[in-house]
Amino acid sequence: QEQLKATWTDPDDPTTAPVTAYMHVLESQVERNTGDAYDIELYPNGQLGDQRAMVQQVSRGSLHFANIASGVLASLGYPQLGIVDMPFLFKSRAHFNASMNRDNPFIAKLMDDVAAETGIRIISLHPYGFRNMTTKDTAVETPEDMAGLRMRTMEVVPHQKMMEALGATPVPIPYLELYTSLQTGVVDGQENPPSNIILQRFYQVQGHMTETQHVMTVGAVITNEEWWQGLSEEDRTAILAADAEASLAHDGIGAVNDLLGVQTIRDEGVEVHSLGPDQLEAFRAATIEPTKAWAVEQFGEEFVNGFFEHMADYDARF
Amino acid sequence: MNAAFAWMLVSFGFLTIAGFPLAFAMILACIVYFVLAGEPLYLVAQQFFNGIDFFTIMAIPFFMLAGELMVASGTANRLLKFAQLLVGRLRGGTGYVNILASMLFGGCSGSSIADIAALGRMQTEMMTRSGFTREFSAALTVSTSIKGAIIPPSIPIVLVGAVTGTSIGGMLIGGLVPGLLVAIAMAVAVFVTTRRQNIERSGRKTAREAVRIVLASLPFLAMPGIILGGILSGIFTPTEASAAAVGWGFVLLLAETKFKPDPKLLWRIFLRSATLSAAVLLLTGASNVFSWVLASEQVPALVARTIFAITENPILVLLIINVFLLLWGLFMDMLPAIFIVLPILMPLTGELGIDPVHFGVFATFNLVIGLITPPYGTALFTGSIVLGIPIERMVKHMLPFFLAAIAVLLLITYVPETILFLPRLMDLL
Amino acid sequence: MGPNGPIRRLDRFFQLLFSNIVVVALLLMVIVVLTLVIGRSAFGVAFFWGEELARYTMIFMAFIGGAVALRSDQHPRLTVFTSMLPTGVQVWLERFLAGCLAVTLAVLLWQGLDVALHDGRMKTPALRIPYFWIYLAVPLGAGAMLLMLLFKQFLPPAVSVDEQEDVKEVTE
Numbered sequence: 042q043e044q045l046k047a048t049w050t051d052p053d054d055p056t057t058a059p060v061t062a063y064m065h066v067l068e069s070q071v072e073r074n075t076g077d078a079y080d081i082e083l084y085p086n087g088q089l090g091d092q093r094a095m096v097q098q099v100s101r102g103s104l105h106f107a108n109i110a111s112g113v114l115a116s117l118g119y120p121q122l123g124i125v126d127m128p129f130l131f132k133s134r135a136h137f138n139a140s141m142n143r144d145n146p147f148i149a150k151l152m153d154d155v156a157a158e159t160g161i162r163i164i165s166l167h168p169y170g171f172r173n174m175t176t177k178d179t180a181v182e183t184p185e186d187m188a189g190l191r192m193r194t195m196e197v198v199p200h201q202k203m204m205e206a207l208g209a210t211p212v213p214i215p216y217l218e219l220y221t222s223l224q225t226g227v228v229d230g231q232e233n234p235p236s237n238i239i240l241q242r243f244y245q246v247q248g249h250m251t252e253t254q255h256v257m258t259v260g261a262v263i264t265n266e267e268w269w270q271g272l273s274e275e276d277r278t279a280i281l282a283a284d285a286e287a288s289l290a291h292d293g294i295g296a297v298n299d300l301l302g303v304q305t306i307r308d309e310g311v312e313v314h315s316l317g318p319d320q321l322e323a324f325r326a327a328t329i330e331p332t333k334a335w336a337v338e339q340f341g342e343e344f345v346n347g348f349f350e351h352m353a354d355y356d357a358r359f
Numbered sequence: 360m361n362a363a364f365a366w367m368l369v370s371f372g373f374l375t376i377a378g379f380p381l382a383f384a385m386i387l388a389c390i391v392y393f394v395l396a397g398e399p400l401y402l403v404a405q406q407f408f409n410g411i412d413f414f415t416i417m418a419i420p421f422f423m424l425a426g427e428l429m430v431a432s433g434t435a436n437r438l439l440k441f442a443q444l445l446v447g448r449l450r451g452g453t454g455y456v457n458i459l460a461s462m463l464f465g466g467c468s469g470s471s472i473a474d475i476a477a478l479g480r481m482q483t484e485m486m487t488r489s490g491f492t493r494e495f496s497a498a499l500t501v502s503t504s505i506k507g508a509i510i511p512p513s514i515p516i517v518l519v520g521a522v523t524g525t526s527i528g529g530m531l532i533g534g535l536v537p538g539l540l541v542a543i544a545m546a547v548a549v550f551v552t553t554r555r556q557n558i559e560r561s562g563r564k565t566a567r568e569a570v571r572i573v574l575a576s577l578p579f580l581a582m583p584g585i586i587l588g589g590i591l592s593g594i595f596t597p598t599e600a601s602a603a604a605v606g607w608g609f610v611l612l613l614a615e616t617k618f619k620p621d622p623k624l625l626w627r628i629f630l631r632s633a634t635l636s637a638a639v640l641l642l643t644g645a646s647n648v649f650s651w652v653l654a655s656e657q658v659p660a661l662v663a664r665t666i667f668a669i670t671e672n673p674i675l676v677l678l679i680i681n682v683f684l685l686l687w688g689l690f691m692d693m694l695p696a697i698f699i700v701l702p703i704l705m706p707l708t709g710e711l712g713i714d715p716v717h718f719g720v721f722a723t724f725n726l727v728i729g730l731i732t733p734p735y736g737t738a739l740f741t742g743s744i745v746l747g748i749p750i751e752r753m754v755k756h757m758l759p760f761f762l763a764a765i766a767v768l769l770l771i772t773y774v775p776e777t778i779l780f781l782p783r784l785m786d787l788l
Numbered sequence: 789m790g791p792n793g794p795i796r797r798l799d800r801f802f803q804l805l806f807s808n809i810v811v812v813a814l815l816l817m818v819i820v821v822l823t824l825v826i827g828r829s830a831f832g833v834a835f836f837w838g839e840e841l842a843r844y845t846m847i848f849m850a851f852i853g854g855a856v857a858l859r860s861d862q863h864p865r866l867t868v869f870t871s872m873l874p875t876g877v878q879v880w881l882e883r884f885l886a887g888c889l890a891v892t893l894a895v896l897l898w899q900g901l902d903v904a905l906h907d908g909r910m911k912t913p914a915l916r917i918p919y920f921w922i923y924l925a926v927p928l929g930a931g932a933m934l935l936m937l938l939f940k941q942f943l944p945p946a947v948s949v950d951e952q953e954d955v956k957e958v959t960e
């Protein structure tokens with residue numbers, strides 16, 4: 042029996058954390074599908090280091106499965122992956138899954154290219170959760186409402202470009218200091234998935250949340266390419282089958298917890314603003330050009346156009 | 360327990376006792392572990408680096424630098440005169456002046472050692488002149504210094520927040536009331552032990568002198584106001600507040616030197632802050648490697664199981680933790696406890712239903728007490744060197760102050776509101 | 789090895805070099821963070837690279853500062869037990885520990901370089917510079933510390949980090 046290690050940063054509660062749900066199902070399914078040829082040890086809560094450390098351990102082969110999110114994904118050593126940080130690419134989890142699935146030629150090629158270039162194999166990409174904007178005093182329903190707001194963003198360039206395009210000032214505040222900064226007014230607002238807004242209790246210090254769903258936080262399950270290619274065809278298939286099953290758990294828990302999360306935030310006294318398709322389109326229209334220009338400059342016109350042509354295939358369906 | 364892990368603990372224990380620098384004792388012990396356990400060695404470098412790769416820890420060099428700038432611009436001198444003016448006229452007044460001056464200086468500096476180094480000789484001299492024995496004066500000087508490490512700004516609290524991921528802003532402000540309580544408890548201890556002695560009072564000051572002293576100390580008394588006020592009014596984050604403290608310290612030094620600060624002095628101040636904080640940062644990084652191994656060996660869960668096997672009563676669990684940390688403080692340094700022990704104990708707060716900010720502050724305070732207890736106490740050693748009094752002669756007089764500190768510890772452990780009241784009032788929880 | 793012998797001069801040169809590096813690094817950190825605060829609160833501008841620049845400067849300060857601290861024996865350590873040993877034993881123990889420290893630093897140098905080369909391709913999110921340049925702090929610092937450890941075996945420190953001289957005395 043071979044020991045495998047899996048790690049991620051969420052706490053060890055599969056009913057509330059999508060990645061935890063994924064990992065627990067993956068563990069049981071791999072063990073079942075391979076007749077207990079593998080034993081997966083789970084290390085939740087970032088016990089083996091933060092996401093960048095996870096990437097390093099995977100790339101050396103000392104770690105077999107890790108889940109990393111957008112920001113780290115983009116700095117993997119394959120810059121083009123940063124394309125997923127662009128705003129308003131996806132309308133729903135289903136939209137994400139259809140367009141970012143590994144059975145899809147464009148994505149399959151991307152995954153192979155990443156593996157060849159970095160030694161890291163992306164097994165699957167997941168819709169971790171849509172990011173929403175929250176603000177203290179300003180009700181945000183149109184792009185114009187954002188003018189002059191100081192908004193905390195991650196140190197991710199397209200997110201900053203997006204804020205600038207909306208007339209807001211992007212401010213990089215370390216996550217550890219974000220609560221205090223929102224409370225005291227160092228920044229007027231921030232953007233995060235509902236689960237983080239609840240975990241960090243931002244609802245205590247924010248008056249409004251707008252369901253802008255401007256960026257999907259993407260999760261990637263990664264493994265070591267050399268180890269992966271060294272597996273037998275059957276074992277690879279068994280793991281991919283387990284991944285497919287586990288992905289269902291991830292997305293289901295994610296979708297349910299998003300829904301409950303928004304309700305919790307509302308119950309905590311935050312005014313939640315839902316946006317209709319026209320309102321969302323106004324946000325998209327205001328931000329798409331500057332962020333796309335940045336992407337073209339960073340990743341090359343060919344790749345960006347290729348990606349948007351690929352995405353266009355799914356527009357009509359979602 | 361597997362052999363690799365056992366060897367790691369043995370080598371760490373040996374190296375520590377043999378006087379190996381703590382940061383490298385952790386690193387070498389982890390190297391031993393990685394080699395024997397067959398884990399890749401690059402983890403040493405990687406986790407070392409990652410352990411200091413976050414913004415909030417920058418408060419440590421900044422608070423150190425701010426403290427140095429304050430000392431160089433004559434803070435200690437002026438705060439002492441200010442304290443004399445307020446409480447010097449009481450019977451045994453210089454004892455209270457000592458306590459009050461340490462408290463005010465604690466609002467500028469982030470550590471006990473700085474407090475002793477900056478104020479110690481003056482405080483002891485002043486008390487001896489008014490009739491206290493040198494030993495008693497030194498004992499009080501060393502004991503009151505624990506306030507510097509708990510009243511905001513506080514370097515130990517920043518470290519605890521950094522390694523356990525607890526709100527640094529909340530804990531910094533949560534340390535204010537415990538710091539004041541220590542001042543009161545120590546004042547009571549001075550009152551009880553000296554009421555039958557014949558101690559001189561300070562001379563009366565004229566109104567003009569009084570006004571001059573107050574005005575001269577105002578810019579220094581403003582330091583805590585700038586730090587806390589700046590955080591609470593949303594001008595800056597707690598980490599940025601430490602940089603603001605440096606800015607204010609620099610302004611004071613400019614004013615003190617009539618805009619002609621000695622460049623050599625400035626260079627030495629920067630060098631000392633950078634070097635000493637580098638040593639602390641390397642310890643932080645090394646403890647991250649150590650924690651990686653502890654997590655990988657599932658030690659936190661083991662400790663939790665062990666404690667809960669003894670009792671599940673939260674009151675008793677907290678007592679066990681306090682006794683353990685006090686025993687640790689008797690023999691060991693505060694830093695390894697912050698870096699190794701607290702990350703293991705912090706997860707217990709969830710199961711006990713205590714606020715991490717509450718736990719972080721009282722556990723830090725507990726470890727700070729260890730700085731003044733023999734046989735091993737850094738503040739005790741510093742005091743002995745700076746004041747030129749052998750430890751054993753000082754320690755005899757420290758019992759009342761030690762008891763006062765324990766009383767405060769019990770109070771803040773079992774009455775969480777003493778810590779949580781202020782941060783809650785300010786919505787920082 | 790006279791007072792101005794080549795080894796002594798080399799030792800002094802490196803001590804001053806490392807000291808100046810950490811002084812400049814700390815100064816830069818203060819300036820960058822204060823600029824961030826003032827820029828945001830007074831002018832409503834945010835330099836999104838400022839946080840990273842200050843943080844990575846701090847990391848270099850920590851690792852190079854580790855060498856300065858090593859040279860002047862400022863790394864926290866317990867001497868309470870060893871001080872009870874006879875002097876002869878202490879001398880041999882110190883030599884043994886210096887050997888252990890050399891091994892530790894050599895591993896850090898080697899593995900730090902390995903991390904920089906192996907994982908240095910990733911780019912930092914804001915400054916967009918390869919992590920290679922930042923991870924380099926570990927092997928550079930370990931190398932500097934090794935150098936200082938070597939000099940420390942033969943020479944007293946030339947640059948003092950002692951604080952007594954700068955504490956202002958009461959003038960009454």
Ligand code: NA
Nearest residue numbers: 465468507512
């Ligand atoms: Na303090």
Ligand code: NA
Nearest residue numbers: 688729732735
């Ligand atoms: Na002690």
